[in-house]
Amino acid sequence: METCPSVKNILLLDSEGKRIAVKYYSDDWPTNNAKEAFEKAVFNKTQKTNARTEAEITMLENNILVYKFVQDLYFYVTGGEDENEIILAAVLQGFFDAVGILLRGNVDKREALENLDLILLCIDEIVDGGIILETDANSIATKVASNSVDAGAPLSEQTISQALATAREHLARSLLK
């Protein structure tokens, strides 16, 4: 139907399928048990595949699932079965790259847990109530950086412009890799 492209959930799991940061935008999983069951199913279905070079895609329970893995972090984005798969992949890529920028290139579970606030803000700036807000990783990272006024967050030890400079640096580095 003619609806805005929408995302059902964004998940960040570890290498054992346990939650690091998740956000659901749909009523398909009303209870926490349902959500955990879904995460378990997702992990079981995808853990044996290799989604490290390119984003992979599959279907689960009438939903489309795009996902990408790095180190011990597993990124998932879910949409309805009639959704444009490439749009979902763009959301996934934006999320993936933004996390890369925010964690300054050290994308693994420990860094993610230590910077959980950044990750959560990041997810929040990508999708609002299912509607896509932004898919460009730089813009997402900028928004998160200007949001985090926490003493503990590494990026806010610098001023905003310095944080942006660091982000640009990282991006350049990752392009050269």
Add this chain to the structure above:
Amino acid sequence: MTSKVIIVTSSLMKDMNSRTDMYRANAIRVLCRITDGTLLTQIERYLKQAIVDKNPVVASAALVSGIHLLQTNPEIVKRWSNEVQEAVQSRAALVQFHALALLHQIRQNDRLAVSKLVTSLTKGTVRSPLAQCLLIRYTSQVIRESGVNTQSGDRPFYDYLEGCLRHKAEMVIFEAARAITELSGVTTRELTPAITVLQLFLSSSKPVLRFAAVRTLNKVAMSHPMAVTNCNIDMESLISDQNRSIATLAITTLLKTGNESSVDRLMKQITNFMSDIADEFKIVVVEAIRSLCLKFPLKYRSLMNFLSNILREEGGFEYKKAIVDSIVILIRDIPDAKESGLLHLCEFIEDCEFTYLSTQILHFLGNEGPKTSDPSKYIRYIYNRVILENATVRASAVSTLAKFGAMIDSLKPRIFILLRRCLFDNDDEVRDRATLYLNTLGGDGSVVETDKDVKEFLFGSLDIPLTNMETSLKNYIQNPSEEPFEINSVPREVKSQPLAEKKAPGKKPTGLGTPLTGPTPVGDTYERLLSSIPEFASFGKLFKSSGPVELTEAETEYAVNVIKHIFDRHVVFQYNCSNTIPEQLLENVFVIVDASEAEEFSEVGSKPLKTLPYDTPGQTFVAFEKPEGFPSVGKFSNVLRFAVKEVDPSTGEAEDDGVEDEYQLEDFEVVAADYMVKVGVSNFRNAWESMGPDFERIDEYGLGPRESLAESVNAVISLLGMQPCEGTEVVPSNSRSHSCLLSGVYIGNVKVLVRLSFGIDASKEVAMKLAVRSEDENVSDAIHVIVAGG
């Protein structure tokens, strides 16, 4: 509590005007989440400003919040149209995207406005791929709603969609390709550019693109297989794709688009592939192979071999069941495949771990085996089951042997020897069955013609619902009688829950506790209820009870519905009454029925309801006589009469004096469909053939102009009150003709089968051909009378 809320909201409102853009954006998002109508009107001003703010993050936040708010406060959001319109022209990419989404939602009920929006934007600049995708979706909507106009050259906006196929962003290209494939009534010429683009995606390095393309092509292949054949080569290479979902989709698409010559090659590739994939994918492939075989019946040999090979391999129950079902369907529909198919199944049951499948196959063998050219070769397989398997399979095998014996007289002596050996089995059921069959087939094992009744017994189906049978048998055991149990006495109607779940409509929610129909809500316990009433006990067998028909609106003081019980010469109306007023107690409740518009009926008795307290439903009955065996129809008006006493709600005691009162109820009708019981048959063709054409009546009717084919079909089905078989009540949309198969049992226990053919032309005139077969010519005539009058 409210003071804390005000603190939060005022802080947020302050943030909404902060100098820092991010604070403004996120404050807007949060506020719109927690707002209610009044707060919203206060901040509306700020939101409108935010929509046209220079900072794109702020504008997007406001617009997205607007989209969410449209669900709860649409009138308020609609007032922002002008600002949203301005935002659509914004230079910031995503602002245009969000504004477009919101504007479309605001205007979506106005077809003209959407059309104008699409027209202006397709000519203007669209600044982000996401907005472009949205525009493609809206364009498709406009095309769809502008009606089928393909005779006059290209569709409107088709050029725009085709242009998008050359966009830079992959998501736009894909969205456009998908939109083109989903156009209704799309032609091959229109499809070609889209399919070319999708074909390129098939060889992309990105799994997401390959998946998206192959999934779309799979859907296209269902309706336009010829258009997809160009992609076959690319798809064949996808069979070995690492991503198993992609590989399975590729295979199923190839199975749909393959032609006869490629079938063999495909089968070879698939055989290697099957061992790699999981059961759920395998089932999909098996079903695709089944459709392929039905499409190319000449290729049955290689496909059947393939199916039997995979049947031999490891697999779960669902998977093996799917394969067995496919083989059974092939045997049924391709006569040449029968012998090899049956043999494959026999080999399978030699080693089958699933009792359910073994018994199904044995049953099927029993029905089909005797009709083959050399039935005796199956006997060995069947008898081996009797020796080797568990009790359930052994019992099933015994029944199968009996069927062979019944149908093939020359084999009878040998079957008898085998059956006699079964008399020494360990299990009761096996011994009992063996004894039963030995006796019914004629005890001496000579080569004689089997009785017709015996064949009917062995091969006929039990068309009585088992729950009703169980209840009737229980009744019979509890009330022993001189006469033997009569299977025709079991009512055939299956009453599903509506009674137990039916809630008494009423003012007080507590009144919803007890179901409306009183003590015995299920199925044929109506029979017990009615026979316990001496006045009605002489009416004989209950033929059918209708569902409850409401005679009062919801939320009234007294809720009444009626159930029509049809007997041979009588009808009994059971009025289920419920009193929803705690301060009242009704006594001596009965119904005055005016049957002046139902001439063939005459009232013969009634049974009033002594008391009807609050929240306890009760029944009162009125009985009418009518001509025997005749489907009389008529309209009945009803008035509820009673004496009402005031009740003190606190003590529950009633006054002594009652006041006579009456309450008008709605009318109801007895119609022809009330005399028909819905009884389905599993194989309509067999039943039609065995019914015979002796009492067949065929006629044609013009139904005049109708809303749609589906509406006419449903109208006739409900007029006749018969059960649609084999899913033929579903009319595919846009079809010009439809065939419907109905079955039922008419009063007098006459089986009736009906074949309907419908046709609708461009001016929506519907014509119908009705063919009736039944066991009684009067009934066949009666069916036509019903349709002619309806």
